[in-house]
Amino acid sequence: MNSQKISNSKFITYIVLFLALIIALVLVSINAGYIPIPISEVYATLTGNGTGSNELTILQFRLPRIVIALLVGAGIAVSGAIMQGVTKNPIADPGILGINAGAGFAVVLYMFFFQGSAFFSGPLSIFIMPITALVGAFIAAIFIYSFSMKNRSVSISRLLLVGIGINAAFNAGLIIFQMKMEPADFTAALVWISGSIWGTNWTYVLALCPWIFIFIPLAIYKSNYLNVLNLNDSIAIGLGMKIERERRLLLGIAVILAGTCVSVGGGITFLGLIIPQIVRRLIGANHKRLIPLTALAGSLFLLLADTLGRIFMAPAEIPVGLIVSLIGAPYFMYLLIKGR
Secondary structure (H helix, E strand, O other): OHHHHHHHHHHHHHHHHHHHHHHHHHHHHHHOOOOOOOHHHHHHHHOOOOOHHHHHHHHHHHHHHHHHHHHHHHHHHHHHHHHHHHHOOOOOOOOOOOHHHHHHHHHHHHHHHOOOHHHHOOHHHHHHHHHHHHHHHHHHHHHHHHHOEEOOEEOHHHHHHHHHHHHHHHHHHHHHHHHOOOHHHHHHHHHHHOOOOOOOOHHHHHHHHHHHHHHHHHHHHOHHHHHHHOOOHHHHHHOOOOHHHHHHHHHHHHHHHHHHHHHHHOOOOOHHHHHHHHHHHHHOOOHHHHHHHHHHHHHHHHHHHHHHHHHHOOOOOOOHHHHHHHHHHHHHHHHHHHHO
């Protein structure tokens, strides 16, 4: 009973801590960039008493970008947590398994055939992009799941190996279509693939919000099934759980979160790998606590990476995906060495 109270207390403490850090970082991020804006002027602008230039900079450029970073960070991190729970493998990640590559391939195809214009202009096209990325992500997931089947059940080791192969295949196709693009479209696609959340506006936020606010709560609701899946399969069957059905459903949630986030945030790899790992070390493997805290940690981490990317080489910017990869790649190598 005491251990349960301690776990609950620790969970609440981390929730409060991460929320406080996010709020503090939002204030820093609003002020970060080529044009610094004092906190007093930020407050005046947010309360409707700011200057016209500050309102344009904060409300139309920086604030939508901050919200996108928070949403994308939460979505990709939770997607990674689900995949690690379903596969029972700490190196599972939508970027490594090929889900992001499938979504990215679909987006690049869309950009190629529409010459990029439909992607960057027109409010209706913004709502098409999450669907486009989602189709690509699901095609990748279907390939991975189908080739991983063995004796009518999914082999976890095959799932990881097939995912890495599918990732390589989609990335190769993605490069081929990039090489056939016009120079301007090629540059836009290259920056987007590297994981850039520049050029966002409130329409992008509206396009992403329904996916995040529906499927992250659904993942929390299904978190007990993830806990059972981490047990032996025979125990799960003995508890009356339909293993393959729940695996497919949970993987579907992970694919939806990853695919829609890729459509707005680009190819951000390793975020879904490192954040669930860190949170698991903090509060343990109970997914009822792991998933909500992972969502907050993912938001905090991606917003921090985006803020650093804007500060380091101002007025130029480093794509947030590169910042995440600089941190995530060494951690991935550490996990592989430790696993060996």
